Amino acid sequence: MSPVLSAALAKKIDDLAARYPAKQAALLPVLHLVQNEKGFLSAEDEQAVAERLGILPVKVREVVTFYTMFRRSPVGTYHIQVCTNLSCSLAGGDGLVEHLEARLGISLGGTTADGKFTLTGVECLGACEQAPCLMINFDYYGNLDAAGLDRILEGLA
Amino acid sequence: MTKAPKILTELFWLEHLHRIEAYLDRGGYQALKKALTEMKPEQVQEEVKKANLRGRGGAGFPAGVKWGFIPKGTDKPKYLCVNADEGEPGTFKDRYILNHNPHLLIEGIVLAAYAVGIHSAYVYIRGEYEMIARRLEQAVAEAYAKGYLGRNILGAGFDLDLVVHRGAGAYICGEETALLESLEGKRGNPRLKPPFPALVGLFQCPTVINNVETLSNVPFIVQKGAAWFLEQGLPKDGGTRLFGVSGAVAKPGLYELPAGTSLREIITTHAGGMKDGKKLKAVIPGGMSSPILRADEIDVRMDVDSIAAAGSMLGSGAIIVIDEGTPILHVLRKIAKFYAHESCGQCTPCRLGTSWIHKIVERMAAGGGTRGDVDTLIRLAGNIKGRTLCPLGDAAAMPVTAIAQKFRTELEATLERSPVWP
Numbered sequence: 001m002s003p004v005l006s007a008a009l010a011k012k013i014d015d016l017a018a019r020y021p022a023k024q025a026a027l028l029p030v031l032h033l034v035q036n037e038k039g040f041l042s043a044e045d046e047q048a049v050a051e052r053l054g055i056l057p058v059k060v061r062e063v064v065t066f067y068t069m070f071r072r073s074p075v076g077t078y079h080i081q082v083c084t085n086l087s088c089s090l091a092g093g094d095g096l097v098e099h100l101e102a103r104l105g106i107s108l109g110g111t112t113a114d115g116k117f118t119l120t121g122v123e124c125l126g127a128c129e130q131a132p133c134l135m136i137n138f139d140y141y142g143n144l145d146a147a148g149l150d151r152i153l154e155g156l157a
Numbered sequence: 158m159t160k161a162p163k164i165l166t167e168l169f170w171l172e173h174l175h176r177i178e179a180y181l182d183r184g185g186y187q188a189l190k191k192a193l194t195e196m197k198p199e200q201v202q203e204e205v206k207k208a209n210l211r212g213r214g215g216a217g218f219p220a221g222v223k224w225g226f227i228p229k230g231t232d233k234p235k236y237l238c239v240n241a242d243e244g245e246p247g248t249f250k251d252r253y254i255l256n257h258n259p260h261l262l263i264e265g266i267v268l269a270a271y272a273v274g275i276h277s278a279y280v281y282i283r284g285e286y287e288m289i290a291r292r293l294e295q296a297v298a299e300a301y302a303k304g305y306l307g308r309n310i311l312g313a314g315f316d317l318d319l320v321v322h323r324g325a326g327a328y329i330c331g332e333e334t335a336l337l338e339s340l341e342g343k344r345g346n347p348r349l350k351p352p353f354p355a356l357v358g359l360f361q362c363p364t365v366i367n368n369v370e371t372l373s374n375v376p377f378i379v380q381k382g383a384a385w386f387l388e389q390g391l392p393k394d395g396g397t398r399l400f401g402v403s404g405a406v407a408k409p410g411l412y413e414l415p416a417g418t419s420l421r422e423i424i425t426t427h428a429g430g431m432k433d434g435k436k437l438k439a440v441i442p443g444g445m446s447s448p449i450l451r452a453d454e455i456d457v458r459m460d461v462d463s464i465a466a467a468g469s470m471l472g473s474g475a476i477i478v479i480d481e482g483t484p485i486l487h488v489l490r491k492i493a494k495f496y497a498h499e500s501c502g503q504c505t506p507c508r509l510g511t512s513w514i515h516k517i518v519e520r521m522a523a524g525g526g527t528r529g530d531v532d533t534l535i536r537l538a539g540n541i542k543g544r545t546l547c548p549l550g551d552a553a554a555m556p557v558t559a560i561a562q563k564f565r566t567e568l569e570a571t572l573e574r575s576p577v578w579p
Binding site: 019020021022025026027028029031032044054055061062063064067068069070084085086088089090091100122123124125126127129130131134138139140 | 167196234243244245246247249252283284285286287288319322323324326327328338339341343344347360399402403405409410411435439441445460475478479480483487488494495498499501541
């Protein structure tokens with residue numbers, strides 16, 4: 001059976017931990033690293049990270065469940081995160097959500113059957129001057145309307 | 158119209174400003190050179206104190222005074238944490254600095270560390286700013302390579318290490334003690350104060366926590382002096398402010414203006430007035446947690462003290478403009494949803510209060526409002542405010558109270574249409 005964390009990943013974790021006076025301080029960066037590699041954080045990943053950093057597994061579970069960016073189940077290839085906060089809503093953000101739900105045939109929180117898109121509603125992304133805005137994976141898109149959004153999605157197809 | 162001095166944003170037009178060569182070409186790191194070769198740490202600290210540089214993160218506390226709280230002669234390590242968590246809805250100013258001019262921030266960090274005698278600094282940047290964090294990390298690597306970070310900076314015998322640390326999506330981590338917990342690899346539950354971070358902060362050591370915009374002003378104060386800095390703003394609130402305007406204006410965007418510029422001027426002149434000739438209804442002047450102002454209340458100067466005297470707060474300078482076509486209940490829903498989601502759950506008044514407020518507001522929006530709901534909201538908000546470990550409770554309560562009081566008639570008209578109105 002192959003180890004939960006590959007040797008290369010374990011090395012990266014140790015490098016991150018060395019940047020702090022206490023290994024636990026590296027937990028958030030380490031979880032980002034593991035999630036970026038694996039797509040989400042499984043219970044086995046949590047356990048392995050805990051062992052690597054020398055902390056109790058519950059300390060990892062506490063953190064994974066506290067922060068909204070950490071995922072305990074897989075998402076689609078393209079994770080679309082739409083801002084549903086005030087400034088975006090004033091510029092038509094709620095309409096974008098409806099448009100995406102209709103186009104993708106899923107509700108907020110859902111993933112398309114082909115595993116391509118996951119749609120999530122999120123709080124303010126810090127790009128209010130480009131409202132309405134959203135993120136697809138790590139990229140920001142702003143000043144959107146339904147037509148513009150369609151062009152972006154077609155570009156991903 | 159106020160002449161708009163460009164200080165922080167002066168070089169933003171420059172395409173490759175984020176690369177160290179471009180920054181150096183424009184006089185970058187000269188303030189650091191001046192401080193390390195001509196000034197003692199105390200002199201840097203004194204200059205920043207005299208400049209009345211008020212914190213740009215929300216609380217408006219004078220940065221120089223904050224630095225002065227760090228104990229002298231301690232044998233513990235001291236830390237500098239840079240708050241780049243930028244989560245207050247409406248706020249996007251720090252993103253511009255991080256994206257366009259990361260070296261300005263790094264120079265400010267080294268200066269602050271030198272002034273306080275710190276050798277280890279962390280930038281806590283919100284997790285969603287992944288691409289910006291990568292750019293910042295590149296800038297940090299460049300600064301190390303050129304000797305502006307690391308051992309024996311500029312040959313002056315001063316050492317500083319800087320680590321970029323990503324958050325993972327939690328508004329509460331913008332609160333300074335939650336940020337420290339998060340940096341230590343824990344849930345972002347705020348700490349009981351006192352002890353304050355200046356004495357017991359990161360890893361139980363004396364810690365300074367400053368906002369990105371605050372630190373980015375420091376190179377200019379060192380280079381041009383406190384007197385010059387004060388001339389750019391007000392005697393008790395030096396320099397310019399980055400105002401982020403969003404919502405129903407013709408030109409949403411970032412505007413650098415002197416502290417004390419009138420809110421009306423920012424909206425009507427700089428941000429181009431109302432979008433599509435819409436009529437102004439209300440303004441949230443300093444990020445979502447700041448109490449709302451009615452259209453007839455916007456003749457107020459945007460500096461820490463003036464806006465506090467007008468019953469709101471400058472916060473992060475995030476101005477959200479709301480037009481007459483937007484029902485106030487819609488605004489209230491967004492606010493209630495946000496704080497119910499972001500309460501860390503540690504303090505009962507906040508955990509339960511924000512979720513009760515959210516449920517009541519959602520019921521009102523669904524047509525199930527009842528007589529007395531508005532008073533219940535005011536009572537619930539009043540029972541959160543001042544009863545929590547950290548300011549998130551106040552932040553959640555203040556906008557609800559202000560909307561319920563200032564827009565009671567409109568909210569109650571909603572109730573009259575509801576099916577359960579007796």
